[in-house]
Amino acid sequence: MNGLSKDSATLFEVDVEAAGQRVDNFLIRLAKGAPKSHIYRILRSGEVRVNKGRIGPDYRLRAGDVVRIPPIRLSEKPSRPAAPAREFAIVHEDEALIVIDKPAGVAVHGGSGVDFGVIEQIRRARPQAKFLELAHRLDRETSGLLIVAKKRAALTRLHDMFRDGTIAKRYLALVKGRWLNPKQHVRLPLHKYLTEDGERRVxxxxxxxxxxxxxxxxxxWENFSLVEVELKTGRTHQIRVHLSHLGFPLAGDDKYGDFTLNKTLQKAGLKRMFLHATHLALAHPLSGAPLVLSAPLPPELAAFLEQLDLHETRTGAWPRPDTA
Structure with a gap:
């Protein structure tokens, strides 16, 4: 239920959970089924009022604000099939956030040809939850730690922390070739673009x-290396593009990888991209207490490393102790 009327204006009083949200995002979520173009039209025309005054789409709501929303006729049919309820493996949960171990092959949200993702499935599984929002993103093909905020204040703080680089994020990746340096800083600027087919690339x-x-x-190993990548920035496809550009494409990467090698790896049992978000360290967004979380390699990736041990000579400790 969105509580909107198709025949008369609706008044909403903003509560603490919605405080801090941009009014355009607030309306888009509230008026599910209405085109975004319509939402921005009624904002530009002044039909949406806050405390009886006109506002722009970037206005941030405050607790106690009264929002007037004009009649909106929503689509009778949902734009996407309803997401099936699903709970994911929980690494940590408290009153402010949930951290799950996302499996590979599951998008974090619906869109771009995907009917639904993690966030829609969690919301369906927890209908009593007043607020559930993604704090960041993982590629569909990437497994591992994903944060979902349960409070608006936590989400806002987490966004600030990700932007400021105060959350330590580490991934495990298997790459083609023999990586030699024990530790290497990679600073390469990344540019996003669309292919002729409309697919996003970097x-x-x-x-x-x-x-x-x-x-x-x-x-x-003789032909592969397992590396841990710490992200100091969070650009789209950053790990995949940085390593591929240096001549070390990720095993199983269908966008930037070695496509001939990928076919061989699939026959050998690796049917996904070898990239896993394994470590998060942050100050709790509300209490400030240190929060250190980890997710081991999923069984299919660990099993593939065991296969490499059987067929190729390995050097280096695995599993490797975590380092600061």
Whole structure:
């Protein structure tokens, strides 16, 4: 239930959970089924009022604000099939957030040809929850730690922390080739673009935004290396593009990888991209207490490393002790 009327204006009083949210995002979520173009039209025309005054789409709501929303006729049919309820493996949960271990192959949200993702499934599984929002993103093909905020204040603080780089994020990746340096800083700017087919891609380009990855060698085989990548920035496809650009494409990467090698790996049992978000360290967004979380490699990735041990000579300790 969105509580909107199709025949008369609706008044909403903003509560603490909605405080701090942009009014355009507030309306888009409230008026599910209404085109975004219509939402921005009624904002531009002044039909949406806050405390009886006109506001722009970037106005941030405050607790106690009264929002007047004009009649909106919503689509009778949902734009996407209803998401099935699903609970994911929980690494940590408290009053402010949930941290799950996301499996590979599941998008974090619906859109771009995907009917639903993690956030829609969690909301369906927890209908009593007043607030559930993604604090960040993981690629569909990437597994591992994903934060979902349960309070608006926690979400706002988490967004600030991700933007400021105060959340330590580490990933495990298997790459083609023999990575030699124990520790290497990779600073290569990344530029987003669309292919002729309309697919999103990223490339290293001086026109791009600054991107910084720290790569540490974990183990090395004759033809592969397991590396731990610490992200100092959070650009789209950052790990995949940085490593591929350096000549070390991720095993199983269908966008930036070695496609001939990927076919061989699929026959050998690796049917997904080898990238896993394994470590998060942050101050709790509300209490400030230190929060250190980890997720081990999923069984299919651990099993593939065991196969490598059987067929190739390995050097380096695995599992590798965590380092600061």
């Amino acid at each position: 490339s290293v380009s001086p026109e791009g935004k600054d991107a910084h990855s720290i790569v540490r060698l974990v183990a090395r």
